[in-house]
Amino acid sequence: MSVLIKNGHVIYGESFEVVKADVLIEGNRIVKVAKEINEPADTVIDAKGKVVSPGFINLHTHSPMGLFRGLADDLPLMDWLQNHIWPREAKLTREYTKAGAYLGALEMIKTGTTTFLDMYFFMDAVAEVVAESGLRGYLSYGMIDLGDPEKTEKEIKEALRTMEFIEKLNSERVHFVFGPHAPYTCSIALLKEVRKLANEHGKLITIHVSETMAEIGQITERYGKSPVVLLDEVGFLGNDVIIAHGVWLDSRDIQILARNGVTVAHNPASNMKLASGVMPLQRLLNAGVNVGLGTDGAASNNNLDMLDEMKLAALLHKVHNLDPTVADAKTVFRMATLNGAKALRLKAGVIKEGYLADIVIVDFNRPHLRPINNVISHLVYSASGNDVETTIVDGKILMLDREVLTLDEEKILDEAEKTIEKLA
Numbered sequence: 001m002s003v004l005i006k007n008g009h010v011i012y013g014e015s016f017e018v019v020k021a022d023v024l025i026e027g028n029r030i031v032k033v034a035k036e037i038n039e040p041a042d043t044v045i046d047a048k049g050k051v052v053s054p055g056f057i058n059l060h061t062h063s064p065m066g067l068f069r070g071l072a073d074d075l076p077l078m079d080w081l082q083n084h085i086w087p088r089e090a091k092l093t094r095e096y097t098k099a100g101a102y103l104g105a106l107e108m109i110k111t112g113t114t115t116f117l118d119m120y121f122f123m124d125a126v127a128e129v130v131a132e133s134g135l136r137g138y139l140s141y142g143m144i145d146l147g148d149p150e151k152t153e154k155e156i157k158e159a160l161r162t163m164e165f166i167e168k169l170n171s172e173r174v175h176f177v178f179g180p181h182a183p184y185t186c187s188i189a190l191l192k193e194v195r196k197l198a199n200e201h202g203k204l205i206t207i208h209v210s211e212t213m214a215e216i217g218q219i220t221e222r223y224g225k226s227p228v229v230l231l232d233e234v235g236f237l238g239n240d241v242i243i244a245h246g247v248w249l250d251s252r253d254i255q256i257l258a259r260n261g262v263t264v265a266h267n268p269a270s271n272m273k274l275a276s277g278v279m280p281l282q283r284l285l286n287a288g289v290n291v292g293l294g295t296d297g298a299a300s301n302n303n304l305d306m307l308d309e310m311k312l313a314a315l316l317h318k319v320h321n322l323d324p325t326v327a328d329a330k331t332v333f334r335m336a337t338l339n340g341a342k343a344l345r346l347k348a349g350v351i352k353e354g355y356l357a358d359i360v361i362v363d364f365n366r367p368h369l370r371p372i373n374n375v376i377s378h379l380v381y382s383a384s385g386n387d388v389e390t391t392i393v394d395g396k397i398l399m400l401d402r403e404v405l406t407l408d409e410e411k412i413l414d415e416a417e418k419t420i421e422k423l424a
Contacts, residue, residue: 001026001027001042001043001395001396002024002025002026002027002040002041002042002043003024003025003041003042003043003044003045003357003392003395003397004022004023004024004025004037004039004041004043004044004045005022005023005024005025005045005047005052005359005361006022006037006044006045006046006047006048007020007022007046007047007048008020008021008022008023008047008048008050008051008052008361009047009050009051009052009364009372009375010023010033010051010052010351011051011052011053011054011351011375011376012033012351012352013350013351013352014338014350014352016330016333016334016376018051018375018376019033020035021033021034021035022034022035022036022037023037023052023351023359024037024039024041025041025357025359025392025395026395027357027395028172028356028357028394028395028396029354029355029356029357029395030351030352030353030354030355030356030357030359031353031354032353033351033352033353043397045361045390045400047361049363049364049365050361050362050363050364050365050389051361051362051364051375051378051379052351052359052360052361053112053337053351053359053360053361053362053379054337054338054348054349054350054351054358054359054360055112055113055114055115055337055348055358055359055360055391055392055393056111056112056113056114056115056306056307056336056337056340056360057113057114057115057116057117057292057293057306057336057337057340057341057344057346057348057349058108058113058115058116058117058293058294058295058304058306058340059116059117059242059244059263059265059292059293059294059339059340059343059344060117060119060206060242060244060245060265060267060292060294060295060296061104061116061117061118061119061294061295061296061297061298061304062118062119062120062142062296062297062299063100063101063104063105063108063116063118063120063126063297063304064092064097064098064099064100064101064103064104064120064122064126065085065100065104065120065297065298065299065300066100066103066104066107066297066298066299066304066416067096067099067100067103067416067419067420067423068085068088068297068298068299069298069299069302069303070302071084071088071299072084072085072299073273073302075274076274076275077211077212077214077274077276078212078214080274080300085299088423089121091423092121092122092423093122094122094124094125095125096419096422096423097120097121097122097125097126098122098125098126098128098129099412099415099416099418099419100416100419101125101126101129101130102129102133102407102412102415102416103412103413103415103416104298104304105129105130105133105135105407106133106404106407106409106412106413107298107303107304107305108135108304109133109134109135109391109398109399109404109406109407110385110386110388110391110399110402110404111303111304111305111306111307111384111385111386111388112306112307112360112362112385112388112391113135113304113306114135114136114348114358114359114360114391114392114393115135115136115137115138115340115341115344115346115348115358115393116135116136116137116138117138117140117177117206117242117265117294117340117343117344118137118138118139118140119140119141119142119179119181119206119244120141120142121141121142123139123140123141123162123166124161124162124165124166126139127139127162127165127166127169127174128169130171130173130174131169131171131173131174132406132407133398133406133407134173134393134394134396134398134406135173135393135398136173136174136346136348136358136393136394137173137174137175138175138176138177138204138206138344139162139166139174139175139176139177140159140176140177140178140179140206141155141158141159141162141179142179142181143155143156143158143159143178143179143180143181143186143190143194144181144185144186145185145186145187145189145190146185146187147187148187149187149189152187152189152190152193155190156190156193156194156197159178159179159194159197160197162176163176163201163203172394173393173394175204176203177203177204177205177206178194178197178198178203178204178205178206179205179206179207180194180205180207181207181208182207182208182209182211182215182227183207183209183215183219183227183230183231184215184218184219184222184227186207188234191231191234191236192234192235192236194236195234195235195236195238198240203240204240204241204242204343204344204345205236205238205240205241205242206241206242206243206244206265207231207241207242207243207244208243208244208245209227209228209231209243209244209245209246210226210227210228210243210245210246210247210248210249210253211244211245211247211248211271211276212247212248212274212276212277213248213277215227215248216248226250226252226253228249228252228253228256228257229252229253229256232256232260237256237257237260237262238260238261238262239260239261239262241260241262241263242262242263242264242265242292242343242344243257243262243263243264243265244264244265244267244294244296245264245265245266245267245271245276245279246264246265246266246279246284247271247276247277247278247279248277249279249280249283249284251283254280254283254284254287254289255287257284257287257289258287258288258289261290262289262290263289263290263291263292263339263342263343264279264284264289264290264291264292265291265292265293265294265343266279266281266291266292266293266294266313266335267293267294267295267296267301267309268309268312268313268316269295269296269300269301269308269309269312270295270296270297270300270301272312272316273300273301273302274300278316278317278320281313281317281326281327282317282321282326282327285331290339290342290343291335291339292335292336292339292340292342292343293306293309293310293313293332293335293336293339293340294309295309303385305384305385306336306385307379307380307383307384307385307387307388308384308385309336310332310333310335310336310379310380311380311381313327313332313335314327314328314329314332314380314381329374329376329377329379329380329381330376332380333376333379333380337349337350338350356394356395357392357393357394357395358392358393358394359392360388360390360391360392361388361389361390361392362379362383362387362388362389363387363388363389364378364387366387368382368383369382369383369387389401389402
């Protein structure tokens, strides 16, 4: 299978240089980026007046939570979780979760996300959806034991069962990740066992860390130290760990993250909506920490639109630091593409020969994206997911001219409505 994208403004290489060129894809790789490629291809796409961009990598989400979009807005995190989200999640079945996963996958394809890192329940069902949708998914079962040794054993068993299920799918696009929920919901025993298992099986780990002041207070009271120091002291951290949020980090925490090569997934929309705080982006970047971008779940965002997320990230840190030079467009674009790929050890996030063909085409033939003075700036500050016209993952076209080819859009929307009625 080959695809030739012609006449586009191509964001090329690690420096994101914008060039007028064609892009040739063969199999799942980009094989050539050059002017006027005339080689035959199975599919030819004319990208005149359009931008050919690396696909976006959503480094932290809970994809089935689109079902809860708009159900418990404008509340503090713990009230939102304990009194609204967790009681509804207790009613979830595999079938309901799968309906939510379909909705999430559809939204991501339509808004230009090509890869996502997920944490939720019934992850075998989510894995089936990812395989069918054509997306690239890194999937973790969210482990919570609340210090109960029986529960610890049960959660580890479920994680290993999920890993086995995903590995049997034998897909290069669907991967298992260990996902202990957070230091305040997981025992030290569980965290140590996860570290051991990740080493044994060569898997990545993702975990919520330092999201709110309440969490910092809870961990400090329980252990006498910050969540990051705690994780470091129990030998949990490494360059295979992706922490979500990292809002409340002091200088020592940042040093520890840098030393261990940990990636931080920044979730500005969710952090603002739940009033969790503002993560120290500039200090993390200055320390050399790899920072990616995530949307969090659609229940606390309320969408999975990475273009939206880039704008929020850029604006939040400028106003917070009273400095318009902070979180410039290229830095934020890098967080949403290359930095995410680096965290997932994925040869993607860049349009360049030899890289995975995970590409989106954004229609710039629109008033809010003209004149084309600065492509990266327009993507960060002016575009939205609705401007994405074509989504390609692993060399396969998932959406062409806004039509999703791998999923039944009407059926998914209908199923989501029916499911939330049953969960009421």
